[in-house]
Amino acid sequence: MLNNSLPNESLPDENGHFGPYGGRFVAETLMGPLQELTEAYTRYLKDPEFLAELDDELHHYVGRPSPLYHARRWSEIMGGAQIYLKREDLNHTGAHKINNTVGQALLAKRMGKTRIIAETGAGQHGVATATVAARLGLECVVYMGSEDIKRQSTNVFRMKLLGATVVPVESGSKTLKDALNEAMRDWVTNIDDTFYIIGTVAGPHPYPVMVRDFQTVIGREAKQQCLQQAGRLPDALIACVGGGSNAIGLFYPFIEDEDVAIYGVEAGGDGLETGHHAAPLNAGRPGVLHGNRTYLMEDDNGQIIETHSISAGLDYPGVGPEHSWLKDSGRAKYVAINDDEALQAFHDLTKIEGIMPALESSHALAYATKLAPKMKKDEIIIVNLSGRGDKDIQTVATLEGITL
Amino acid sequence: MSRIANCFNDLKEKNRKGLIPFIVAGDPQPGFTLPLMNALVDGGADLIELGVPFSDPMADGPVIQRGSERALVHDTSLRDVISMVVEFRKENKQTPVILMGYLNPVEVMGYEEFAKAASEAGVDGALIVDLPPEEAGELKEIMVKYDIDLIFLISPTTNVERQKYISKIASGFLYYVSLKGVTGSNRLDTGSVEESVTTIKQHSDLPVGVGFGIRDAESAANVAKVCDAVVIGSPIVELVGNLSDDSETSMKSITTYLSTMRQAIDVI
Numbered sequence: 001m002l003n004n005s006l007p008n009e010s011l012p013d014e015n016g017h018f019g020p021y022g023g024r025f026v027a028e029t030l031m032g033p034l035q036e037l038t039e040a041y042t043r044y045l046k047d048p049e050f051l052a053e054l055d056d057e058l059h060h061y062v063g064r065p066s067p068l069y070h071a072r073r074w075s076e077i078m079g080g081a082q083i084y085l086k087r088e089d090l091n092h093t094g095a096h097k098i099n100n101t102v103g104q105a106l107l108a109k110r111m112g113k114t115r116i117i118a119e120t121g122a123g124q125h126g127v128a129t130a131t132v133a134a135r136l137g138l139e140c141v142v143y144m145g146s147e148d149i150k151r152q153s154t155n156v157f158r159m160k161l162l163g164a165t166v167v168p169v170e171s172g173s174k175t176l177k178d179a180l181n182e183a184m185r186d187w188v189t190n191i192d193d194t195f196y197i198i199g200t201v202a203g204p205h206p207y208p209v210m211v212r213d214f215q216t217v218i219g220r221e222a223k224q225q226c227l228q229q230a231g232r233l234p235d236a237l238i239a240c241v242g243g244g245s246n247a248i249g250l251f252y253p254f255i256e257d258e259d260v261a262i263y264g265v266e267a268g269g270d271g272l273e274t275g276h277h278a279a280p281l282n283a284g285r286p287g288v289l290h291g292n293r294t295y296l297m298e299d300d301n302g303q304i305i306e307t308h309s310i311s312a313g314l315d316y317p318g319v320g321p322e323h324s325w326l327k328d329s330g331r332a333k334y335v336a337i338n339d340d341e342a343l344q345a346f347h348d349l350t351k352i353e354g355i356m357p358a359l360e361s362s363h364a365l366a367y368a369t370k371l372a373p374k375m376k377k378d379e380i381i382i383v384n385l386s387g388r389g390d391k392d393i394q395t396v397a398t399l400e401g402i403t404l
Numbered sequence: 405m406s407r408i409a410n411c412f413n414d415l416k417e418k419n420r421k422g423l424i425p426f427i428v429a430g431d432p433q434p435g436f437t438l439p440l441m442n443a444l445v446d447g448g449a450d451l452i453e454l455g456v457p458f459s460d461p462m463a464d465g466p467v468i469q470r471g472s473e474r475a476l477v478h479d480t481s482l483r484d485v486i487s488m489v490v491e492f493r494k495e496n497k498q499t500p501v502i503l504m505g506y507l508n509p510v511e512v513m514g515y516e517e518f519a520k521a522a523s524e525a526g527v528d529g530a531l532i533v534d535l536p537p538e539e540a541g542e543l544k545e546i547m548v549k550y551d552i553d554l555i556f557l558i559s560p561t562t563n564v565e566r567q568k569y570i571s572k573i574a575s576g577f578l579y580y581v582s583l584k585g586v587t588g589s590n591r592l593d594t595g596s597v598e599e600s601v602t603t604i605k606q607h608s609d610l611p612v613g614v615g616f617g618i619r620d621a622e623s624a625a626n627v628a629k630v631c632d633a634v635v636i637g638s639p640i641v642e643l644v645g646n647l648s649d650d651s652e653t654s655m656k657s658i659t660t661y662l663s664t665m666r667q668a669i670d671v672i
Contacts, residue, residue: 015538025507025534027463028570029581032561171469172459181462188463189585191561288507288534289460301481302512303459 016205021321068225081375095387097128103214105132108195119183121176122312123155125199130164140164145175200243201320204291215249236261239384240363242314246386267309268336278307281334310339311359358387422633428455428471430480443655447662456505465588467638493526502529523550531555571608588638592617598630621668628669
């Protein structure tokens with residue numbers, strides 16, 4: 001069962017720094033509210049009543065713990081390490097996103113906020129936010145780039161059915177990064193009654209640490225389940241990294257287990273050499289965006305550049321600051337998987353295990369197919385299956401020239 | 405004494421309020437910026453705030469966002485903006501110029517290189533919107549070395565303790581954000597501005613400029629009554645966006661607009 005506590009170790013420091021990364025780079029109007037949020041979060045993190053309510057919601061509403069599934073057939077075919085899948089796709093709303101939105105929404109309620117806002121790219125975080133807002137009777141406004149709205153019409157309708165207002169964002173590249181800018185603008189304007197639920201481990205302090213803490217339920221469960229089912233810790237962890245919340249959720253409880261190798265998989269798009277990708281840790285450099293210092297995709301003048309990935313959830317020019325720190329410190333390794341490799345893994349897992357993965361998670365799976373054959377048969381890899389692939393069947397069909 | 409300090413001293417002696425217009429450098433085209441700066445001086449600008457375009461202007465409303473986007477169509481970079489100030493300074497030696505923008509372009513150029521180039525160009529101050537004092541230590545040190553004022557924001561959500569903290573690190577003037585919101589908002593409450601500026605002045609000798617929600621002559625006059633200078637951004641950027649060319653007639657229209665603001669704040 002769930003641990004009745006959340007981790008909050010030495011990093012970040014009190015101003016949200018992970019080494020040179022993270023921090024709080026926002027206009028002055030948000031500094032007070034971010035401090036207030038930090039104080040509230042720190043207080044409730046130690047409040048047994050809050051933690052009990054969170055556990056109860058995760059258990060009965062989200063459906064946790066999610067299984068750790070041994071993909072025997074797929075492991076056998078690859079002929080190397082045993083692959084276990086952490087089944088975040090089986091959560092309510094079909095992805096890991098809800099672990100965080102439940103936590104933040106409960107916090108919003110405690111802080112007396114009546115209005116919830118969120119940004120969304122593919123729509124998964126928007127749906128997870130609209131869902132908990134409905135559950136708690138809170139007003140909900142979701143900002144979404146107008147380009148993304150066109151690509152993800154089903155999720156837009158889901159959010160509307162859940163009672164949320166979806167606001168199209170027409171500025172900049174009209175995608176996730178612009179939706180985040182617009183949500184920040186809303187927050188700064190409606191700060192008194194509004195709680196901003198950020199969907200990933202980026203943004204100004206305390207978001208990277210708060211979202212991490214809510215997502216570590218993934219890694220804490222996986223650790224316990226692996227010990228129970230296999231009798232030992234895994235040899236490697238693999239997770240996809242856009243902003244990086246599912247990845248940090250799996251990795252964090254294993255950081256001090258030095259024998260566990262950690263791999264984060266970025267979106268290689270058409271290939272790193274083409275420049276059409278979303279892999280700042282592999283091919284970007286440090287800079288400041290959306291309230292934190294981290295690796296970014298930017299041009300020589302410091303303008304943020306447009307990214308490309310087959311998977312909308314990884315299509316983001318930044319990454320959580322803790323990942324930047326884990327990269328520089330060498331504790332985690334960050335690799336890239338191209339669109340076509342991810343698509344192949346999507347098909348493989350669907351046909352071989354009867355599990356249709358999200359295109360985001362398919363990046364992690366594709367890296368497993370590279371790593372597993374190089375490992376021994378008694379070694380263990382845990383792949384975070386962060387979401388289910390139903391939302392992506394339209395994209396896959398279009399790519400393959402099929403009209404549904 | 406810095407050009408900004410001089411400017412505010414002059415204003416004080418003449419018992420006048422400062423007028424600080426804002427434009428985005430490179431908007432709508434790089435060639436417009438120099439004539440626009442001169443047009444603003446002709447219209448009564450005491451200081452000029454020159455926006456450095458950024459792809460993700462998180463603190464700006466739609467009008468200035470669009471100005472930034474227009475400038476970025478022509479790839480207007482931080483280096484380009486500094487070059488524009490070099491051109492401006494060939495004719496104008498007295499009007500202080502403040503660069504206003506976001507941190508990332510400065511990070512990419514490098515703090516030292518930025519400060520050196522800006523100082524040589526005749527830039528007097530910099531306001532980096534997403535750089536609160538907590539994160540500004542390193543840049544502040546370098547700016548001091550090159551005699552550039554680093555200007556900081558104080559907002560309605562800044563408590564007195566923070567006001568004191570910000571006043572200590574800031575130089576040039578303090579920029580009070582008049583409302584909870586982005587640039588160009590329509591939520592100005594002059595009464596609360598007056599209250600806040602009075603509090604700020606109790607523990608700082610720096611002049612206080614007020615910006616973010618001033619939309620017309622009336623609001624400019626009302627705000628000017630309670631502070632040392634008013635910043636007018638979005639209405640000017642809106643006009644600039646509608647200019648079809650950089651002819652004398654076009655520039656004259658900007659001068660005329662600013663003159664009405666000048667008159668409004670001078671009669672108070």
